[in-house]
Every structure is written in structure tokens, then in C-alpha cells.
Amino acid sequence: MSDVKIVAASIVNFLKKQLESDTLSVDSRESVEVGIQCIETAFELGPEDVTKGLDLEQLVRQQRGRTEQTPxxxxxxxxxxxxxxxxxxxxxxxxxxxxxxxxxxxxxxxxxxxxxxxxxxxxxxxxxxxxxxxxxxxxxxxxxxxxxxxxxxxxxxxxxxxxxxxxxxxxxxxxxxxxxxxxxxxxxxxxxxxxxxxxLDLGGLLHNPALLNMATEMLADPNMQNLISGLMSNTSANTGNGAGAGGMSALLEAGQALAQHMQAANPDLVEQLRRQIRPPGPGGNNAPQ
Structure with a gap:
């Protein structure tokens, strides 16, 4: 898009903003609308071209600010x-x-x-x-x-x-x-x-490819799907009365199943997650020198 078209598009944007305000009289609004149509036709501006226009008011404010800041x-x-x-x-x-x-x-x-x-x-x-x-x-x-x-x-x-x-x-x-x-x-x-x-670096966990792959595999496992479905049904049944013993048991069962599945699928990743959530205490290679 040429510089001339950018200038024309910027003027059209400015005029359209004036139409959105309540500062113009009825006659002035009609004149502005005609002006927009004339500029768009003369410079062959399409809808996509107009979106590439600059904010003229912002440019004026910036220029005025630079002028007022000296010396x-x-x-x-x-x-x-x-x-x-x-x-x-x-x-x-x-x-x-x-x-x-x-x-x-x-x-x-x-x-x-x-x-x-x-x-x-x-x-x-x-x-x-x-x-x-x-x-x-x-x-x-x-x-x-x-x-x-x-x-x-x-x-x-x-x-x-x-x-x-x-x-x-x-x-x-x-x-x-x-x-x-x-x-x-x-x-x-x-x-x-x-x-x-x-x-805990939740952002890092959510972008960990190994963890994402494991989650995808777990969700595709029919046994895991049944477990999650049962957990949701149990939770819904206890809504309003607390999770109850049945709900708590289902939560524990789901947690144990998830942990076992993760340990079996990728023990190295599980150990990495453990270190992030609970870093090593004194002793071992991480002890103060």
C-alpha cells in the first residue's frame, strides 16, 4: 500500500470517528459522509485499505508533546x-x-x-x-x-x-x-x-510437550474416560450436600489412577514435576557448599 493511500485511509478513519461522535450537526454529518465517499472513490480505497490508516489524532498529540518538551x-x-x-x-x-x-x-x-x-x-x-x-x-x-x-x-x-x-x-x-x-x-x-x-511455573507446565502428550494419551484411554465419567456423575449426585464420603473416595481413586498412569508412562517427567513442586532439601547434590 502506497504512502498516498495510507494518508488517504488515515483521513477516512478520522472522518469516520467524527461521524461516531455527537459533535456534528445534521448538515455537517452529510458533508462528512460525502467527503468519505469521494476520498474512497478518488484513491480507490477498499475496506481492507481503510483499516491500514493511521490514527491522526494520536500523531498530532505525539508531535505536540515533542514540541512542548524542549528545551x-x-x-x-x-x-x-x-x-x-x-x-x-x-x-x-x-x-x-x-x-x-x-x-x-x-x-x-x-x-x-x-x-x-x-x-x-x-x-x-x-x-x-x-x-x-x-x-x-x-x-x-x-x-x-x-x-x-x-x-x-x-x-x-x-x-x-x-x-x-x-x-x-x-x-x-x-x-x-x-x-x-x-x-x-x-x-x-x-x-x-x-x-x-x-x-510453581504453571506456564511452563502447560507448554511442556511431554506433559501435553501424556495428557492426550490419558484422555484417549477408555479406562481413564470411564473413571472421569464416574467421578463427574458422583460429584453431580452430591451437589448441594458436599462431596460426601463417596465423592472423596472417587477423588482419591482418580488421583491414584492418574499418578500410576503418569508414573508408568513417563517416570522421568514425574520426577521433574516433583522437583518443581517440592525442590530438594538439605543434603545431596543441592546442599549448600
């Missing part, structure tokens, strides 16, 4: 870049001062807070780093780097469970970042060494 934003960006160079030179205190001045000029930029958090971390000021990461995330909740740096500061203070949550969010936002994934794995190991089970 403080330009100075703040200059200070940030100077701070970045100082960080490379390991002049962390000077870098922190640059980031602080940038924040004073533009306190709504999450990057400045996140960069200052890195300076605080290098200086061993971990509580201050946490505060800056928190401020950055208040401005930009989906800022992966801020979550990652928050995890580092929390780890430095041995707040590993909080750090794990920060790393997990960073990995979710940037799944290709190996550093975040490595930090998450190390944090899980630390939690396991202290006998603290990490959160």
Missing part, C-alpha cells in the same frame, strides 16, 4: 548520555550526579531513574537502587531492565524471593535476555538450598 528534555538527555559515559569509565559517583540532574529536569522519564539505580548499585547503595527501580516501574511498569536491576539490588540484600519475582517479570518482558534467565535460575537454586520452594 529541558534536550538538556536532560544530554546529562543522561554524559552519565552513561561516566559509568563506562567507572566514575559511578559522578554518573549518579548527572542522572540526578536529568531527573530534576524531567522527573517523568523512567530511563533516568533506572540508570541512576545502576549507579547506586555500583556504589553499594542497594536500598537507593531499589527505590529508583521502583520509581522507574511506577512510570513504566513494563520496563524489563528496571525489573532486572531491581532483582540485582534485592539479591545483594539477600531478599531472594522478592528478587525472583523481579527476574521472572524481566524474563517475561524480554524472553531472549540470557542474563535475566541466568539470574532467575541462580535465584531458584538459592531458594532451594534454603529449603524454600520456588513458585
Amino acid at each position: 529541558d528534555c534536550a538538556e536532560a538527555e544530554k546529562l543522561k548520555n554524559e552519565g552513561n559515559e561516566l559509568m563506562k569509565a567507572e566514575r559511578h559517583r559522578e554518573a549518579l550526579e548527572k542522572y540526578t540532574r536529568a531527573i530534576e529536569l524531567v522527573p517523568t522519564n523512567a530511563v533516568y531513574f533506572c540508570n541512576r539505580a545502576a549507579a547506586h548499585f555500583k556504589l553499594g547503595e542497594h536500598e537507593a537502587a531499589i527505590a529508583d527501580c521502583t520509581a522507574a516501574l511506577a512510570l513504566q511498569p513494563d520496563y524489563g531492565k528496571a525489573h532486572g536491576r531491581l532483582g540485582l539490588a534485592l539479591t545483594a540484600l539477600d531478599r531472594h524471593r522478592e528478587a525472583r519475582a523481579a527476574y521472572a517479570r524481566a524474563v517475561q518482558l524480554e524472553p531472549d535476555n540470557e542474563s535475566y534467565k541466568q539470574n532467575l535460575r541462580l535465584t531458584d537454586e538459592r531458594l532451594a538450598q534454603h529449603g524454600e520452594p520456588g513458585p
Whole structure:
């Protein structure tokens, strides 16, 4: 689709939004409708072409915002870049001062807070780093780097469970970042060494091919189908009066049958699930060194 058609489609989209509002008089609405038809005909726009138009109002707001942000934003960006160079030179205190001045000029930029958090971390000021990461995330909740740096500061203070949550969010936002994934794995190991089970990764379980294949095979097994059907019938019969002894017995029977089927079909997968739900305690290969 050519640039000219995109512009025309954008105008048509804008005009259609005006028709949806209550701001136009009857005569004005008729004029707008005629204008839409003329533009669509002149530029040979079909329904699919119109959907590719841009949001003109949003573009105007963005342009106006960029115009209104100078000159403080330009100075703040200059200070940030100077701070970045100082960080490379390991002049962390000077870098922190640059980031602080940038924040004073533009306190709504999450990057400045996140960069200052890195300076605080290098200086061993971990509580201050946490505060800056928190401020950055208040401005930009989906800022992966801020979550990652928050995890580092929390780890430095041995707040590993909080750090794990920060790393997990960073990995979710940037799944290709190996550093975040490595930090998450190390944090899980630390939690396991202290006998603290990490959160159950339901997303990972649901996307585990071996587990999905096993579930498909189990559902195709006539014996398992009969068991599930009987369980559902028993549960329905006890609705309103609690599951009762019969319902509880059926639940236990179903659980035992599922466990036996899984153990027989794929013992390695069962052991993997056990480790995830209940990580090894002290002793063995996972004991603290």
C-alpha cells in the first residue's frame, strides 16, 4: 500500500470517528459522509485499505508533546548520555550526579531513574537502587531492565524471593535476555538450598510437550474416560450436600489412577514435576557448599 493511500485511509478513519461522535450537526454529518465517499472513490480505497490508516489524532498529540518538551528534555538527555559515559569509565559517583540532574529536569522519564539505580548499585547503595527501580516501574511498569536491576539490588540484600519475582517479570518482558534467565535460575537454586520452594511455573507446565502428550494419551484411554465419567456423575449426585464420603473416595481413586498412569508412562517427567513442586532439601547434590 502506497504512502498516498495510507494518508488517504488515515483521513477516512478520522472522518469516520467524527461521524461516531455527537459533535456534528445534521448538515455537517452529510458533508462528512460525502467527503468519505469521494476520498474512497478518488484513491480507490477498499475496506481492507481503510483499516491500514493511521490514527491522526494520536500523531498530532505525539508531535505536540515533542514540541512542548524542549528545551529541558534536550538538556536532560544530554546529562543522561554524559552519565552513561561516566559509568563506562567507572566514575559511578559522578554518573549518579548527572542522572540526578536529568531527573530534576524531567522527573517523568523512567530511563533516568533506572540508570541512576545502576549507579547506586555500583556504589553499594542497594536500598537507593531499589527505590529508583521502583520509581522507574511506577512510570513504566513494563520496563524489563528496571525489573532486572531491581532483582540485582534485592539479591545483594539477600531478599531472594522478592528478587525472583523481579527476574521472572524481566524474563517475561524480554524472553531472549540470557542474563535475566541466568539470574532467575541462580535465584531458584538459592531458594532451594534454603529449603524454600520456588513458585510453581504453571506456564511452563502447560507448554511442556511431554506433559501435553501424556495428557492426550490419558484422555484417549477408555479406562481413564470411564473413571472421569464416574467421578463427574458422583460429584453431580452430591451437589448441594458436599462431596460426601463417596465423592472423596472417587477423588482419591482418580488421583491414584492418574499418578500410576503418569508414573508408568513417563517416570522421568514425574520426577521433574516433583522437583518443581517440592525442590530438594538439605543434603545431596543441592546442599549448600
